[in-house]
Amino acid sequence: MKAYLILEDGTVFEGTSIGSSREVISEIVFNTSMTGYLEVLTDPSYAGQAVVMTYPLIGNYGICREDMESRQAWPDGYIVRELSRIPSNFRSGDTIDHFLKEQDIPGISGIDTRALTKILREKGTMNGMITTNGDYDLEEVKEKIRQYTVKGVVLKTSVKKPYVLPGDGKKVALLDCGAKDNIARNLNKRGCEVTVYPADTPAEEILKTNPDGIMLSNGPGDPAENVGIIEEVRKLYESSVPIFAICLGHQLMALATGAKTYKLKYGHRGGNHPVKDLETGRVYITSQNHGYAVDEESLDPSVAVPAFVNVNDKTNEGLKYVGKNIFTVQYHPEACPGPLDSGYLFDRFMRMMEEGR
Incomplete structure (x- = not known):
């Protein structure tokens, strides 16, 4: 299934839907860690934000639930270059895609996360929407995205x-x-x-x-x-x-x-x-x-x-x-x-x- 990441400045990235297919608007931030994606997903500090992982391959050692940093995953969305669908690790108990579905977190893979990170570094953190609906009015969506704020988290x-x-x-x-x-x-x-x-x-x-x-x-x-x-x-x-x-x-x-x-x-x-x-x-x-x-x-x-x-x-x-x-x-x-x-x-x-x- 196709998915789209739409930034408040009008930039659009097209990729593949991962995790939940629901639509979400959130603050888009990036994380430069090469490992520890499960700890990132379960860090409560990401509540109200969608996380871009700058490392290009995420999920290669699967999900080891004993490494979770809280009782659940907290980000509104998850954005990666490539998602490993066949993890290799003797401790792994699940795939990251299934974990995202279980936690009802929508995501997108297959986009140029390096280009996205450069935009966020040059223009600053901004809001964005992850959606599987390709039939959108860009100007209408941009206004809706701009109105989002992180509150009560x-x-x-x-x-x-x-x-x-x-x-x-x-x-x-x-x-x-x-x-x-x-x-x-x-x-x-x-x-x-x-x-x-x-x-x-x-x-x-x-x-x-x-x-x-x-x-x-x-x-x-x-x-x-x-x-x-x-x-x-x-x-x-x-x-x-x-x-x-x-x-x-x-x-x-x-x-x-x-x-x-x-x-x-x-x-x-x-x-x-x-x-x-x-x-x-x-x-x-x-x-x-x-x-x-x-x-x-x-x-x-x-x-x-x-x-x-x-x-x-x-x-x-x-x-x-x-x-x-x-x-x-x-x-x-x-x-x-x-x-x-x-x-x-x-x-x-x-x-x-x-x-x-």
Whole structure:
């Protein structure tokens, strides 16, 4: 079956329908990872977006469900150059095409993803439609596509009620704003008892359990949209509990303390982004997935100072909070997929909790 990807600027790509055949309008973003497509598909940070994989062959090692990063797949759509229909891997339990159908995610294959990525890099992230209906009015469709916005995705992806991963060590409260499972796993394997809370949990409910530390997770969408969550994060900041925040959590903490965020032209998504630690000068290769960044010019230096910087475009990649046991990073130390260079940040968080309040 033929499928079409129509961008809001009028560009049209014709290819083959994969996954679900339903029509979808979404924000189109690209990911440069060479492997880890299942982890990308099950990363809640992609809610409200359709993902272009820049690596030309996707699905060659099949679907290994134990590698999923959450309970389901989250992107609105999936766009690839070539889809492998006969996977080869002793761990594979399914094909990616069947997985997309099962998860009701529409996609398109057989298009020039390199040309598409160049458009998104030059013109910036834009909306698009994936459809199997070839009988469309381009001007009418373009107007419909332009009206799409990503909204309400944090509460959509968050857990609906708290749950606990048992451990005999430090008690960590994880605020799930669209968390990847590997964040909790990294804490759990270090002995922590991890209690995962819905994103809209009041700060008082978390603090009354007297946790040794608080994690603010990654998640989807525009951070500034989450006004209520930001207010609760401000209360967590004012407590004396050690806090470690990742990606969206990093942005929410910055907003809660008076800084601003802005949308990047096309974001950072992939497993090969170099980040420099400003204290040591060391550069780490990191896994990233975000479309917004903290505006360093808006920081109050008496509250927070830059701790990490993106080597490619000099955007902020992390903050250290003055006089507080709080540090935040824009990238993903839990990786999955991606390099494990920055896993040491979980150990830093463990030392913060050991030192106490």
